[in-house]
Amino acid sequence: MVQTVxxxxxxxxxxxxxxxxxxxxxxxxxxQVCPVxxxxxxxxxxxxxTKKPPIWFTMHQCNRCCCWYMASPPNQDAxxxxxxxxxxxxxxxxxxxxxxxxxxxxxxxxxxEDQVPVKRVLEIxxxxxxxxxxxxxxxxxxxxxxxxSEASSFARSTFNLPxxxxxxxxxxxxxxxxxxxxxxxxxxxxxVPDPFAFIKAISRLLTKDxxxxxxxxxxxSDAINSKRGLWKGFNPFHxxxxxxxxxxxxxxxxxxxxxxxxxxxxxxxxSERGNLELQIRSLFKIVLQKIGLFSPVYKYYKQMTLRKxxxxxxxxxxxxxxxxxxxxxxxxxxxxxxxxGDNMVVICKKE
Ligand SMILES: [Zn+2]
Numbered sequence: 001m002v003q004t005v006x007x008x009x010x011x012x013x014x015x016x017x018x019x020x021x022x023x024x025x026x027x028x029x030x031x032q033v034c035p036v037x038x039x040x041x042x043x044x045x046x047x048x049x050t051k052k053p054p055i056w057f058t059m060h061q062c063n064r065c066c067c068w069y070m071a072s073p074p075n076q077d078a079x080x081x082x083x084x085x086x087x088x089x090x091x092x093x094x095x096x097x098x099x100x101x102x103x104x105x106x107x108x109x110x111x112x113e114d115q116v117p118v119k120r121v122l123e124i125x126x127x128x129x130x131x132x133x134x135x136x137x138x139x140x141x142x143x144x145x146x147x148x149s150e151a152s153s154f155a156r157s158t159f160n161l162p163x164x165x166x167x168x169x170x171x172x173x174x175x176x177x178x179x180x181x182x183x184x185x186x187x188x189x190x191x192v193p194d195p196f197a198f199i200k201a202i203s204r205l206l207t208k209d210x211x212x213x214x215x216x217x218x219x220x221s222d223a224i225n226s227k228r229g230l231w232k233g234f235n236p237f238h239x240x241x242x243x244x245x246x247x248x249x250x251x252x253x254x255x256x257x258x259x260x261x262x263x264x265x266x267x268x269x270x271s272e273r274g275n276l277e278l279q280i281r282s283l284f285k286i287v288l289q290k291i292g293l294f295s296p297v298y299k300y301y302k303q304m305t306l307r308k309x310x311x312x313x314x315x316x317x318x319x320x321x322x323x324x325x326x327x328x329x330x331x332x333x334x335x336x337x338x339x340x341g342d343n344m345v346v347i348c349k350k351e
Contacts, residue, residue, distance in 0.1 A: 034062035035069055035195060036246040048229030055236040059229075061219070067246035068219045073193055073239045082237060083148040094130075098314040101131040102321065104186055107264070108213045108345060109135065110330045112182075116211065122180045124168045124202070125188030129155025136161065137319045143180075145171050169194075172201035179207045186215040190238040195250055203254040206350040212256060214346040218263055219243040222340040233342060244344065251348055259349040263341035 033040050043063040049056045058071040074082065092100075113119070119140045126132050126144030128151045136142045136159070144163035146152035152165040164171050183202050192198045202212055217233030219241040224231050233241050248258060288294040311317055 032060070032069075032071060034060075034065060034067060035240065036067045036242070036249055037062060037065040039064040046224075046229045046234060048234055050236055057234075057236050059234055059241070062246070065246040065249055066219055066243035068234075068241040070239045074236075076193070079191075079193060080147065084150065095311045095314045097128070097130045098134070098311075098318050101134055102318045104131055104215070105134055105322070106325075106330075108184065108186065108215060108347075109182075110325075111260075112211055112213070112347060113330075116181045118181050120180055121182045121184060122178075122205065123184040123186070125185065125191070126155060126161075126163060127151050129159045129161045129163060131184070131186070132161050132163075133159040133315055134318055134322070137315065138322055167192075168205075169197050169201045172204050176204065178205060179210070180205055181207050181210045183210070183212045185212065189214055189216045189242065190233075190240055193239055195240055195242075196253070199250045199254045199256070203256055203350060206256075208350060210350045211259065212348040212350070214247065214348065215343060216247075216346075217241050218341060218344045219246070220340055221265075221342050223265075223342055231342075244346070247346055255351045256348045257351060259347045261344060261346045262337060263339060263344045264336040265338055265341040265343070266336065 039062050041063040042060040043066070044061040046059045046061075046068075047056070048059075059068045060071055061068050109121075120142075121132075121135060121140050122143045122145065123132055124145045126146050127148075129144060129146075132142040132144050132155065142161060144152070144155060144161055145168050146155065146163055146165060147167060149165050152163040155161045155163045183206060185198075185202065189195060189198065206212060217238065219233075220243050221231065221233060224233070244261060251257065285294065288297050
């Protein structure tokens with residue numbers, strides 16, 4: 001069913017009365033349009049409220065390009081405040097972050113690194129610099145851009161990485177002559193307020209035939225239908241959740257084309273040890289879900305994993321792992337590949 005923004009206003013007001021929480025409720029803007037294609041009509045609306053931070057947010061799905069966009073997104077000051085000191089993402093365990101960034105490397109850079117003429121990379125939203133530290137250790141010339149002063153300062157002081165504090169648009173404005181054969185935007189595009197300006201700045205910083213890798217939640221994920229506002233892709237930090245069509249539209253307006261694309265979902269029980277073990281784990285997961293015990297068992301599993309002793313040098317461990325993998329051709333992470341998965345990886349080329 002197609003609902004206009006005006007129709008939605010009534011729904012929003014009704015929900016406000018129902019809500020007992022003392023949270024921030026943004027006001028709807030009249031005549032909000034899809035920031036990707038300009039359509040004024042929505043095909044779906046999802047509302048969600050979070051406790052930490054206490055924010056009410058409403059996501060609209062564009063009826064034309066199927067991207068989701070936040071009604072009344074936060075302003076620039078509010079965005080900076082989101083990523084200040086206690087942003088959960090920056091306070092994760094170091095062992096966990098290195099392992100997570102090893103997975104990021106495998107499903108993105110590993111797939112294309114042989115196609116990049118010079119091993120030089122710029123990562124946008126590089127956080128505390130875990131992936132850049134790994135890439136630097138395996139021979140890449142690395143640079144980063146990060147909006148959080150705390151995270152970028154950590155990357156500079158801990159890993160001695162050249163990281164610019166601020167937005168990519170500002171970086172491109174200050175250093176228009178810089179060109180990169182590879183730019184990474186992993187788990188970042190959904191956070192930016194102006195996706196068109198973001199892609200435009202990236203396009204200007206790419207060499208001819210340069211590659212851009214985007215890893216972002218998938219606005220056409222199957223999980224949206226079952227989990228609605230509880231789907232992890234919808235949270236107050238994600239201003240847009242894109243569809244493939246929407247990304248393609250943004251790229252085509254900025255001299256970029258899609259080189260390859262795939263979708264995937266995280267699976268807490270996924271393993272790389274073989275199909276039989278995976279099948280047993282999947283079966284175990286389905287049984288637990290049927291009897292309603294999946295959440296408590298998963299929480300226990302995570303606690304047990306975290307109780308392990310910290311790894312002495314997690315960076316060296318990951319780098320050694322990568323060196324041992326180098327003997328094998330790059331593979332897609334088939335165990336989590338799926339159509340309409342929670343996330344998508346879009347590899348793009350500058351024309
Ligand atoms: Zn649209």
